[in-house]
Amino acid sequence: MGTKTVDETGVKTDEQKTDETAEAPETTEVEKEEGADVTPDDAESSTSENEGPTGVGQGAGAVVSAGLGIVSLTGSWVGTVASARESLIGQLESSSSSDVGALIEKGYGNAWHATALWGGAFALVALIVGVVVLARPAFGAPGRPQAPGIKSVAWAGVALGVIGLLLAVLKYTDILLGLPSTG
Numbered sequence: 001m002g003t004k005t006v007d008e009t010g011v012k013t014d015e016q017k018t019d020e021t022a023e024a025p026e027t028t029e030v031e032k033e034e035g036a037d038v039t040p041d042d043a044e045s046s047t048s049e050n051e052g053p054t055g056v057g058q059g060a061g062a063v064v065s066a067g068l069g070i071v072s073l074t075g076s077w078v079g080t081v082a083s084a085r086e087s088l089i090g091q092l093e094s095s096s097s098s099d100v101g102a103l104i105e106k107g108y109g110n111a112w113h114a115t116a117l118w119g120g121a122f123a124l125v126a127l128i129v130g131v132v133v134l135a136r137p138a139f140g141a142p143g144r145p146q147a148p149g150i151k152s153v154a155w156a157g158v159a160l161g162v163i164g165l166l167l168a169v170l171k172y173t174d175i176l177l178g179l180p181s182t183g
Helices: 014-023 029-034 040-050 056-074 077-093 100-139 148-172
Strands: none
Touching: 056 100, 056 148, 077 100, 100 148
């Protein structure tokens, strides 16, 4: 291995670099200014106390909860596709029938229920995610409070999930905007 400590270009070898680092202890800027006698272990422990969970995952979960709650209220692509599919199946099944009530029920009622089911599914997921985000500090670092912004957005997700779930149940049971009667 390398026997020279400095070659012609003035570059130091690994052996000389390790000798220099072993001789000079690391000092921080504060130590240099104040002349404090702090070991590197003390400096590391003080920075590790300030570090820790940042709450990014909880914040993301809160935003996901609120987003899913909004989707449950406004509708989703999946709900629209399911509704169109049920409408098409209903039209195919009742194409030979002249009964208007059966046409409305199979063509539009099933599509309405499919939309309500998908809205309810999104609302339920929003509710679960919001509750998990709110309950997370109890199981994580209990001495560390949750950021107010995370709590606010998580509560918004829970509220939107509850409203979306309530509306989905009302739509599915035809209490809210039921199908018109034909008779």
